[in-house]
Amino acid sequence: MRDILLKDVMVTKVVTAFIKDSLSKTEEKFRLHGIRHLPVVDDKKRVVGMFTQRDLMRCLAPRKTEDGYIFDKEQLDRFILEYVMAKDPVTLGPEDTLRHVIDIMARDKFGCIPIVRSDGVLLGIVTQIDVLKYIARWFREEDNK
Numbered sequence: 001m002r003d004i005l006l007k008d009v010m011v012t013k014v015v016t017a018f019i020k021d022s023l024s025k026t027e028e029k030f031r032l033h034g035i036r037h038l039p040v041v042d043d044k045k046r047v048v049g050m051f052t053q054r055d056l057m058r059c060l061a062p063r064k065t066e067d068g069y070i071f072d073k074e075q076l077d078r079f080i081l082e083y084v085m086a087k088d089p090v091t092l093g094p095e096d097t098l099r100h101v102i103d104i105m106a107r108d109k110f111g112c113i114p115i116v117r118s119d120g121v122l123l124g125i126v127t128q129i130d131v132l133k134y135i136a137r138w139f140r141e142e143d144n145k
Contacts, residue, residue: 006101007094009134010115010124016041017081019048024076027056037112039122040085046120049085052111059084091116094123098134101126 017026017038029038030053040049059079062069091114092101101113105128112127 002097002099004098004134005094006092006096006098006115006126007124009098009101009130010094010126011130012124014039014114014122014125016045016122017051017085018042019082019085021081022077023056023059023079023081023084024071024073026051026081027071027076030056037125037127039089039114039125040081041122045122047089047091047114047116047122049081049087050089050112050114051081051085055084055086089114091120092126093118098131102131105131 015029015033015035015038017029017040019040019042021040026038030036036053038051039047040051042048056071060071060075062071064070090104090108090110092104094115094117096115104110104113112125114122115124115126116122
């Protein structure tokens with residue numbers, strides 16, 4: 001399992017945010033797509049940052065209602081992603097290994113790692129859940145041998 005390449009694990013249909021997006025637009029993407037991590041890209045689709053649901057909660061606390069959490073859109077629109085995102089995130093390439101991504105995630109407590117080409121253009125993403133799903137599938141396959 002140590003030689004499995006990230007191109008075989010990564011998700012390639014990645015929801016992204018753009019560097020000039022408001023936080024209300026970003027919050028909407030989290031909510032509509034049921035995701036927790038957003039790679040932030042520039043106009044050439046190069047990864048320039050990361051933004052997570054946890055980062056959103058640090059910027060502005062939501063109100064809790066019977067239907068869940070609700071953010072004040074006007075308050076969110078006061079923030080521009082470029083100024084609150086984590087800049088220059090750790091990225092890996094599609095030829096890096098599953099072992100490598102697991103080491104980084106465990107060491108640095110990252111929930112995801114963007115997978116990029118050599119020029120920084122986003123190709124995919126690997127989340128902790130993707131890693132767990134891959135390992136579970138691998139164990140099932142081993143059990144069926």
